[in-house]
Amino acid sequence: MVSPETRPPSPPRHPCANFLTIDRTGDVVPEIHRPAIRRQLDALTAREVPEQLLEWVDSYPAVLIRQPDDVWTHRYTHFLERDDGSITFEIPLWTTDESPSDLTAQIELEADGRIHIYDVHVL
Incomplete structure (x- = not known):
């Protein structure tokens, strides 16, 4: 075992290192986060979000519906968990x-x- 006194110094960290370092990625939304995400998705469907989030929704040729439970495990669902404790979900x-x-x-x-939808777009 290397003692702390003989361990080489760590290289300097980039100022954005905490933001860019990803601890975990996944394709299944953890159950603990689903109720908060559900509230955000329901607010989007009810149009209870800032207008700029509705731009693509309004120009889309179909109407949003309440998101089914399939959304939590769908193959297009992804998340990134950062070492600063924040998580970004793509639903x-x-x-x-x-x-x-x-x-x-x-x-x-x-x-x-705190949780919020920060973008809605067409892929």
């Missing part, structure tokens, strides 16, 4: 015509527990 969205559609919501769960 496909269902519409009246497609399951899922080409619409995707990006959701940020911050380390302090």
Whole structure:
């Protein structure tokens, strides 16, 4: 075992290292986060979000519906968990015509527990 006194110094960290370092990625939304994400997705469907998040929704040729439980394990669902404790989720969205559609919501769960949709776009 190398003692702390003889261990070589660590290289300097880039200022964005905490933001860029990913601890875990996945394709199944952990159950503990689903209720908070569900509230965000329901707010999007009810149009209770900032107008800029509705730009792609309004121009899409189908209407958003309440997202089914399939969204948690769908092959297009992904998340990135960073070492600062924040998690970014990419969730496909269902519409009246497609399951899922080409619409995707990006959701940020911050380390302090705040959660919000920060982007909705067409892939």
